[in-house]
Amino acid sequence: AQSVTQLDSHVSVSEGTPVLLRCNYSSSYSPSLFWYVQHPNKGLQLLLKYTSAATLVKGINGFEAEFKKSETSFHLTKPSAHMSDAAEYFCVVSRLSGGYNKLIFGAGTRLAVHP
Amino acid sequence: DGGITQSPKYLFRKEGQNVTLSCEQNLNHDAMYWYRQDPGQGLRLIYYSQIVNDFQKGDIAEGYSVSREKKESFPLTVTSAQKNPTAFYLCASSGGTVTGELFFGEGSRLTVL
Numbered sequence: 001a002q003s004v005t006q007l008d009s010h011v012s013v014s015e016g017t018p019v020l021l022r023c024n025y026s027s028s029y030s031p032s033l034f035w036y037v038q039h040p041n042k043g044l045q046l047l048l049k050y051t052s053a054a055t056l057v058k059g060i061n062g063f064e065a066e067f068k069k070s071e072t073s074f075h076l077t078k079p080s081a082h083m084s085d086a087a088e089y090f091c092v093v094s095r096l097s098g099g100y101n102k103l104i105f106g107a108g109t110r111l112a113v114h115p
Numbered sequence: 116d117g118g119i120t121q122s123p124k125y126l127f128r129k130e131g132q133n134v135t136l137s138c139e140q141n142l143n144h145d146a147m148y149w150y151r152q153d154p155g156q157g158l159r160l161i162y163y164s165q166i167v168n169d170f171q172k173g174d175i176a177e178g179y180s181v182s183r184e185k186k187e188s189f190p191l192t193v194t195s196a197q198k199n200p201t202a203f204y205l206c207a208s209s210g211g212t213v214t215g216e217l218f219f220g221e222g223s224r225l226t227v228l
Contacts, residue, residue: 009155034216041203041221041222041224042221042222043119043121043205043207043219043220043221043222044158044205044207044217044219045219046216046217046218049216090157090158101146101209102160103158103160103217104157105157105158105159106157107155107156107157108155108156108157
């Protein structure tokens with residue numbers, strides 16, 4: 001069965017320092033993996049996606065993630081945090097089931113960025 | 116601009132009342148979804164529809180109903196049978212099944228008084 005675990009419910013960083021949001025997944029198949037971002041009272045926006053091409057995936061706003069099959073991880077990173085990065089981030093695993101793309105969402109990591 | 120429009124953004128309901136949340140998309144997507152979001156939890160799937168006049172129950176369909184009479188529209192009714200309806204509801208659409216990428220609306224926050 002598919003599952004995804006976000007290892008930190010809250011992460012706090014200072015502006016200009018690196019960001020690391022951790023995600024482990026469980027999948028019997030070769031998964032598609034995503035990171036979405038949600039600002040308060042807004043919908044989710046896709047940051048980046050992994051679909052079995054390059055293992056290092058670059059997304060919007062300077063974020064990137066590395067797919068590591070041996071560690072079943074898909075951690076999200078950014079070299080330098082900006083105040084506007086404060087939001088909730090969701091790691092998501094997807095698989096086809098009966099012709100439908102079933103998405104399994106992690107519980108989310110809330111990122112706080114301090115001046 | 117193409118996108119997904121949800122309305123209303125905020126809604127208050129008395130216990131025992133049904134309410135309907137609207138979701139409209141102009142992305143020409145076949146698949147549409149409703150998710151529920153509670154604090155500290157990920158999104159949970161309520162219903163989804165892959166094509167007009169067809170829809171399937173998700174993981175938490177009890178107390179909810181949907182219709183898909185038009186490709187652009189996928190309204191969700193929260194019925195009085197839903198025991199804990201206060202939540203943030205998100206509608207999404209998808210243009211295909213290969214990558215699974217979803218496009219989300221801005222959400223509707225329902226509060227039961």
